[in-house]
Amino acid sequence: MMQRLFFFALSLSLLTAPAAALTVSQASNDDCLTCHSDSSLKSGAGKPLFVDQDKFKASVHGQAEIACVDCHSDLKKVKDFPHAEKLQPVNCAACHEKDAAQVKASIHGQPQEGRSPATATCRDCHGTHEIRSKDDPESLIFPINLPATCESCHLERVTTKRGRGFIEMYNQSAHYRALEKAGLTLSANCANCHGGHSIRSVDDPRSLVSRKNIIRTCGLCHVGIQKGYLEGVHGKDYVKGSRDVPVCTDCHSEHNIQSPEDLSSPVYATKVAGVCSRCHDDERLARQYGFLTSRLKTFSSSYHGTASKFGETRVANCASCHGFHDIRVSTDPKSLINPDNLAKTCGKCHAGAGKNFAKGKIHVVSEKAENKWAYFAKIFYIVVIAVLISVFLIFIAADLYRRLRIRWKR
Amino acid sequence: METLNSSDLIRDDEIFLRMNLAERIQHILLIVTFTTLIVTGLPLIFYEMKIFKSLMSFQRAFYIRGILHRIAAVVLIINIVWHFLYTILTKRGRNNFKEMIPKFKDVRDAWDLFWHNVGLTRLLHKKGILKKFFEKHPYWLFEKAPEFGRYNFIEKFEYLAVAWGSFVMIISGFFMWNVELSLRLFPLWVHDIFVIVHGYEAMLAFLAVIIWHMYNVHLNPEVFPMSKIWLNGKITGHELKTLHPLEYKKILEERQRILESESL
Numbered sequence A: 001m002m003q004r005l006f007f008f009a010l011s012l013s014l015l016t017a018p019a020a021a022l023t024v025s026q027a028s029n030d031d032c033l034t035c036h037s038d039s040s041l042k043s044g045a046g047k048p049l050f051v052d053q054d055k056f057k058a059s060v061h062g063q064a065e066i067a068c069v070d071c072h073s074d075l076k077k078v079k080d081f082p083h084a085e086k087l088q089p090v091n092c093a094a095c096h097e098k099d100a101a102q103v104k105a106s107i108h109g110q111p112q113e114g115r116s117p118a119t120a121t122c123r124d125c126h127g128t129h130e131i132r133s134k135d136d137p138e139s140l141i142f143p144i145n146l147p148a149t150c151e152s153c154h155l156e157r158v159t160t161k162r163g164r165g166f167i168e169m170y171n172q173s174a175h176y177r178a179l180e181k182a183g184l185t186l187s188a189n190c191a192n193c194h195g196g197h198s199i200r201s202v203d204d205p206r207s208l209v210s211r212k213n214i215i216r217t218c219g220l221c222h223v224g225i226q227k228g229y230l231e232g233v234h235g236k237d238y239v240k241g242s243r244d245v246p247v248c249t250d251c252h253s254e255h256n257i258q259s260p261e262d263l264s265s266p267v268y269a270t271k272v273a274g275v276c277s278r279c280h281d282d283e284r285l286a287r288q289y290g291f292l293t294s295r296l297k298t299f300s301s302s303y304h305g306t307a308s309k310f311g312e313t314r315v316a317n318c319a320s321c322h323g324f325h326d327i328r329v330s331t332d333p334k335s336l337i338n339p340d341n342l343a344k345t346c347g348k349c350h351a352g353a354g355k356n357f358a359k360g361k362i363h364v365v366s367e368k369a370e371n372k373w374a375y376f377a378k379i380f381y382i383v384v385i386a387v388l389i390s391v392f393l394i395f396i397a398a399d400l401y402r403r404l405r406i407r408w409k410r
Numbered sequence B: 001m002e003t004l005n006s007s008d009l010i011r012d013d014e015i016f017l018r019m020n021l022a023e024r025i026q027h028i029l030l031i032v033t034f035t036t037l038i039v040t041g042l043p044l045i046f047y048e049m050k051i052f053k054s055l056m057s058f059q060r061a062f063y064i065r066g067i068l069h070r071i072a073a074v075v076l077i078i079n080i081v082w083h084f085l086y087t088i089l090t091k092r093g094r095n096n097f098k099e100m101i102p103k104f105k106d107v108r109d110a111w112d113l114f115w116h117n118v119g120l121t122r123l124l125h126k127k128g129i130l131k132k133f134f135e136k137h138p139y140w141l142f143e144k145a146p147e148f149g150r151y152n153f154i155e156k157f158e159y160l161a162v163a164w165g166s167f168v169m170i171i172s173g174f175f176m177w178n179v180e181l182s183l184r185l186f187p188l189w190v191h192d193i194f195v196i197v198h199g200y201e202a203m204l205a206f207l208a209v210i211i212w213h214m215y216n217v218h219l220n221p222e223v224f225p226m227s228k229i230w231l232n233g234k235i236t237g238h239e240l241k242t243l244h245p246l247e248y249k250k251i252l253e254e255r256q257r258i259l260e261s262e263s264l
Helices: A002-022 A029-036 A053-058 A097-105 A122-126 A146-154 A168-172 A174-181 A190-194 A214-219 A223-231 A233-239 A248-252 A272-280 A283-289 A295-300 A303-309 A318-322 A342-347 A372-409 B021-045 B050-055 B061-089 B091-100 B104-118 B120-126 B131-136 B153-177 B179-185 B188-219 B237-243 B245-263
Strands: B015-017 B234-236
Touching: A122 A146, A146 A168, A146 A174, A146 A190, A168 A174, A190 A214, A214 A223, A214 A248, A223 A233, A272 A283, A272 A295, A272 A318, A295 A303, A303 B021, A372 B104, A372 B188, B015 B237, B021 B050, B021 B061, B021 B188, B061 B091, B061 B153, B104 B120, B104 B153, B120 B131, B153 B179, B153 B188, B179 B188, B234 B237, B237 B245
Parallel strands: none
Antiparallel strands: B015 B234
16 A cells, blocks of 8 residues: 555656646646556457556656657647547657667568568567566566567468478477576577567578578577687688588578487487588589588498498497588598598597508498409409309209109109 | 118118207207397398388387397307317217218219209200210219218208308407407408408308208208208108218118127
């Protein structure tokens, strides 16, 4: 009771006094609330017109003592209440000029092609009377709450080019789990990758998630990985503007990013080979960049590859030997597969690996050219098997022939 | 020749022990380990085949496969050591081994049996072709099937194939099991040869058993559906006479000699 009296006194003295001093005729918040505090108040069309004054007072605008008519500015001049049912939409740009301009230039500000040429307005993301500061855990755009806010449109109502379900995939990601389960606000939410007011289509080079910017965007958090990537063979060509080298999302997927230890991650131990070979078994890319193909085939036929194919994670995959973000060509002295480093690289699994690990080839495409003794052994066995099996079959045929002849004679 | 007709010394239904218990257990162990090794090893060669993918879809399947393969390998090695000691230390073992040694006769037996089975020269002779040649050299008619001793050329070949195959598989398999040791001793390209040899020798052994051994002890009309010697070890006097006539003669001569020395 005391509290209410206090607030009443406060609102009287603080809100009405300066307002009254400026324009005597302007309606005070209390004037508005005379009607709008009625929770059953509805428009002719049945739209609720109730304003929760506690929520408003707790909001960032309430805290700053901004009056109803400051936002609903067409009521400033109205003297006869109740006012007309149809009001002008609130123009946030009156105060938030820069932000509004950013939104206007963003994908949310431009009518989109398709069934619903809708644009997102301030209220769609920020709410209305109850708007909080972005750092307030209650805010609709507080990291933990932002996914739900974006998804209020993007789950069902608004589909992007990538189709329905694409955005929802974020909810299965490691980023979302950290946010939702652990409340780790540093984890990437929608706005961290896509930007806030300046959100743009992925095809727009200015977009934070465009090919041009994605490395920097992911690197905002994954600083060390960005550094490694840019030093590696992929990063070096990326900087030169190559459109063929993979960026973060090509290997890790987009919304559904998982830890590599997660079975559903495309870079899970047993799946890496499939991801790398998308490009590394591509003849056109191989010709253009001068790398060798048949990497997946030669890996699969090795013990490492076969075991990996059968779901064994404790064998080497591409990344175990080549590294991941800072992959280098074998001639680079820092490369994990530089002959001088092979003993160390192989030694990660094969304790005590020595120089013999480098005396031979791993991805053997043709034994004939690369290991002639192995080729000889192979040919030897093929000939022996072919000859022996033929002899067996001829012998069996002759044996059966005589037995059948004896039977016929009887 | 008259001795062969006297069936008093060896009755047709007399039971001889072709495989004793130790030999039968060794053979069964070989079947079990060989089958296990093939089944757990084939997925590594035919990794593209869907059947292995679906058979090994459960958790740690590949790891368990490897463990089973190694267990079977160890049991096989123990079996071989046992067989080795048995062969050296027992009289029966030594005698078996002596009988198992391949001779030139075995090559000739194979040749003779094949042409006897085909019967091409007999057909030519019947048609009157090369009449003079065949009259001069009746051997080329292959009228009679070759006579075998305790082990015929087929059995000798199989035994030697198992011995050779085991040797290759154990050596190459040992180094595959101990990659680190292998690569301490050999360069990678030599280790690669172990891997290749292990796979191809396995294929050879698998095909040889499936085709050759399965025909000779199962599908062969003489024993179909299966020779039971590997289970009860028994062979009758009659079977001995038809399948291993030289051994039969040897036993007969032995008994005759005893009889004669007794009558003296």
